Amino acid sequence: MIPSFFIAHGAPLLAIENNDYTQFLKELGQTMPTPKAIVLFSAHWESHVQKVSQVDEYSTIYDFGGFPEALYQIQYLAKGSQELSREIEELFTNQGLHYEIDTSRGLDHGAWIVLRMLYPNADIPVVSMSVNPHLSPEEQYKIGKSLSMLRENDILIIGSGGTVHNLRAVKFHGDNGPVDKWAFEFDEWLAHQLKTWNIESLFNYDALAPNAQYAVPPYGKEHFAPLFYAMGAAADQKKATLRHRSYRYGNLSHSVWQFG
Template sequence: MSSIAFVSHGGGPMPILGDPGHKELVQTMQALTNDLPKQPSVIVMVSAHWETSGFELTAAANPDLIYDYYGFPEASYHLQYPAPGAPELARAIADKMEDLGTHIRLNESRGFDHGMFIPLMLMYPDANIPVLQLSLDSSLSPEKHWQLGEHLSQVLPEDALLIGSGFSFHNMRAFFNPQAPEKKVSADAFQVWLDETVTGVDINISEAKLRWSQWSLAEGGRYCHPREEHLVPLIVCHGAAQGPGKSIAFTALNVKARHFIW
């Protein structure tokens, strides 16, 4: 089975710019590679920052970077991560996914967004591993993205690395405003719910799938994710893993957050 990780990627380019509020995020993200392949044949990245009607997969040989953030220092718009694409593999994956009932369009013009290059600059800084980026379906359906993960696990090369890039807490107002005590309790409760869902050895895979379909009913769910695009990549990863993972806890921007690996 391919290696799998979900990373909480932080605020725009701030992890790369040395922001003190991202210190633990940077340290924990860099440490993830101790438990992941040093040189996977390809990295397949599911980013919270690309939504399409249906699923799309990058298929350019050398995708550009998309600096999809605003109001940051000039240097952040000149960051480089010249990882190659993998057009032939993209076509092979799309064909195999079609056979399983998941249609994926190839996109030969789209570049890599910061949900891809910010974490990979920290995790695999040499930029010498081919990368494919996969979009989210704009429905953000838990069931559809769980199935996407299930199917990916059947078609990716054995030595591939699947990374979901989002954030386990993504309430933008809460990042930059003091949280009321009851809101902080609610936010922490949802991180615990995530741990239980992803790492619980007593939760079988059918129960995990059901929990994801009802994630917004969990305490703190909608507070942590007013819109769930930063959570959905984790659902893809769990669907691909089909088993419990490991939680890595840290604090970023004064909130508790998680990475997960399988």
């Protein structure tokens, strides 16, 4: 059974950089079993109703501004999977989860940066999924859990976001500086809860975790939410492994969690 993953997509510049994190992601794609298809929940596709993409080929969305021209030349023309989209619809319907089909949206940078690092040839079908940061973590977990059986058929489920993602606190001119203590303390608390699969504490992270309101500010919950979708997808195994963690700009975390 293929594991699910939470993968930080970092800042857009990551797409054209070469560093320890980009090397890790490329090696991860080369070493783990090749999936038949990918279901990806992106922090940059927010929706109050769960969206399920149903397209034949994705366009590339450049949902950022003010970056080098090289970023806007990247194309990641992944194929969709009508069959997998319909299977997801059936799973949601059988479990009473409300959803809507989207037949036109491309892949935002939260999706294509991660996918391009893992599978640069864009040769694996993708079903893109929205996230709803206004749901409770328990509800996000439940949506991921509803898809857990897909992993038995070698479908890779990814949540793309960031465990510490506070753009008002990042130090874009201090890339090589020390890691802020508050960010590290939050990630350490999170790691302990994930490794022990303490969902009671995780579902109440905003009240229990140190520096939670700074690490996951109210205006930035969409980047934390994908963690629960990815975790829920492995609720049958309840095993979490930290595969990588590093930081940029003082506190922007690059965390990769494997579930299952």
